Amino acid sequence: MFVHTVFFWLKEKENEQARQQLHAGLKELATIDEIQTAYVGAPADTRRPVIDHTFDFSITFVFSDDASQERYQVHPEHLAFIDACKHLWERVQVYDAVS
Numbered sequence: 001m002f003v004h005t006v007f008f009w010l011k012e013k014e015n016e017q018a019r020q021q022l023h024a025g026l027k028e029l030a031t032i033d034e035i036q037t038a039y040v041g042a043p044a045d046t047r048r049p050v051i052d053h054t055f056d057f058s059i060t061f062v063f064s065d066d067a068s069q070e071r072y073q074v075h076p077e078h079l080a081f082i083d084a085c086k087h088l089w090e091r092v093q094v095y096d097a098v099s
Contacts, residue, residue: 037062
């Protein structure tokens with residue numbers, strides 16, 4: 001199993017149109033066939049010292065293996081998402097894990 005988690009910080013946090021555009025793009029990404037399980041979300045309303053709630057959106061995509069994740073990385077829909085939405089974020093942080 002390969003778990004791909006990505007956090008996004010918007011450039012314009014108060015821009016509702018930008019927020020909606022990024023959210024829609026992330027939800028569309030979740031439909032790519034290589035993904036077994038997909039979660040798209042925003043920070044929970046939890047506040048403890050160990051929790052980073054500064055991001056605007058996160059995705060967690062589960063793939064059956066590394067090869068599936070590699071196909072996702074070059075998938076035309078993934079590349080189109082990056083081209084269409086990269087101007088919306090100021091920061092992206094990726095965490096990949098295998099089991």
